[in-house]
Amino acid sequence: MSERAPSRFAGVAWTGEGYQVEVLDGAGHRVVGPSGWAAGRVPELIAWLRELSGGQGLAVVLDSTNGLLDGPLTAAGLDVYRADPWLLPPRPRFGSVPAERLARTPLGSLARVTAEGGSLTGRAEEYHEAVRRGAPIQAAMTAAGRCFEHGPRDTPKVALTFDDGPDPVHTGEVLAILARYGARATFFCVGHHVAALPDEVRRIADAGHELGNHSWSHPFLPDLTPEQLVEQLDRTTEAVARVTGEAPTRFRPPYGGLSPEVLATLADHPSELTMFDVDSRDWTRPGPERIAANVLGGVRPGSVVLMHEGAGDRGQTVRALPSIIEGLLERGLEPVTVGELPAPRPDH
Ligand SMILES: [Zn+2]
Incomplete structure (x- = not known):
């Protein structure tokens, strides 16, 4: 895991089909366009996020209803943060809040998820x-x-x-x-x-x-x-x-x-x-x-x-x-x- 403070923020939302990703810089501007990833393409998603993190420090932000990604992400050496419900607007009946919303959640309020602590690190x-x-x-x-x-x-x-x-x-x-x-x-x-x-x-x-x-x-x-x-x-x-x-x-x-x-x-x-x-x-x-x-x-x-x-x-x-x-x-x-x-x- 990188020691550098992240300057990029990737929100990863889940939907019925897969994952939606928004990557913003510290000023809230898009680093790349929003992207969608089928649920079977997690290895490719991880490789892409690793590329984006190269030398920049990337925080990957998930919400607490997405418990399938933090394991593979932390194992790949990515810095993973969890946004808990009290930080977020109400989510839809099915799916998480939008990826952009996750990417914009202030880093200081997020929980850092570790491989040892698992998905519920800090809770x-x-x-x-x-x-x-x-x-x-x-x-x-x-x-x-x-x-x-x-x-x-x-x-x-x-x-x-x-x-x-x-x-x-x-x-x-x-x-x-x-x-x-x-x-x-x-x-x-x-x-x-x-x-x-x-x-x-x-x-x-x-x-x-x-x-x-x-x-x-x-x-x-x-x-x-x-x-x-x-x-x-x-x-x-x-x-x-x-x-x-x-x-x-x-x-x-x-x-x-x-x-x-x-x-x-x-x-x-x-x-x-x-x-x-x-x-x-x-x-x-x-x-x-x-x-x-x-x-x-x-x-x-x-x-x-x-x-x-x-x-x-x-x-x-x-x-x-x-x-x-x-x-x-x-x-x-x-x-x-x-x-x-x-x-x-x-x-x-
Ligand atoms: Zn399980």
Whole structure:
């Protein structure tokens, strides 16, 4: 990352089709014309932004409902800033505020996003507070069978789940490994990537795996209005159904960002809220051995395991996967989809 104070500001807005970009200089003048990038062209977008940043210091500004880009951008060495809702005018029901608005947000008010801190860098306290307030409601939903966290503990099955895809590279790698062992899994996809990579979605479905809904743009859900949240869910469901002919029935919230307000909206939505009981922590990129140890150290019969296959370099997850599956099989645990786990009984 450059140490130089940025003299250029690239606002990156998301839409149903991809990303809109405006690049302004310190005086607020356009450095280049506004540009649009299809969601599948992220590598090219990154290369272009890197070129623009050369020697100048470029601040890339995203909003908090765009959780798919900061990982790849920070990994590429770009300086990424997040504009939170209280700095911005109301956004449309679907999409972020315009790119120009993001590029014009005063730098001093923005949060610098780091690779280590992730998309919600600087909002950890607020995040934990929202989840803490939501926890009793989530527990009540789980008890009532409205939220799935794991299957019964006497079922010799485990559900591996892969979030944030599909991905042009890692989806194929994950599918090949699963096929080698005859294992099935669940893929919680983001609508943005589904629209960009329909062939990958089709491959997942054709191989007998389950598709789930992981929102459209990977927003921090407490920042959305109920209408915006429903739009994120329904558009993603439609995008998957258009490709596979079948609508996903499960939703997994980005970051597990479940405030009471978010849970109230989800309780009225037909999607089944689907969480996990084992976190591989693969997004911290601790090395394939550590990822496998996190999974195999935490897994029990009926477990649902959280892993990632998209929105960044998931090579470590891919390299960990064979040891994870072999470790499960050695213990007599069959890797299945979440839908193939029986519903938990109230006394478990
Ligand atoms: Zn995610």
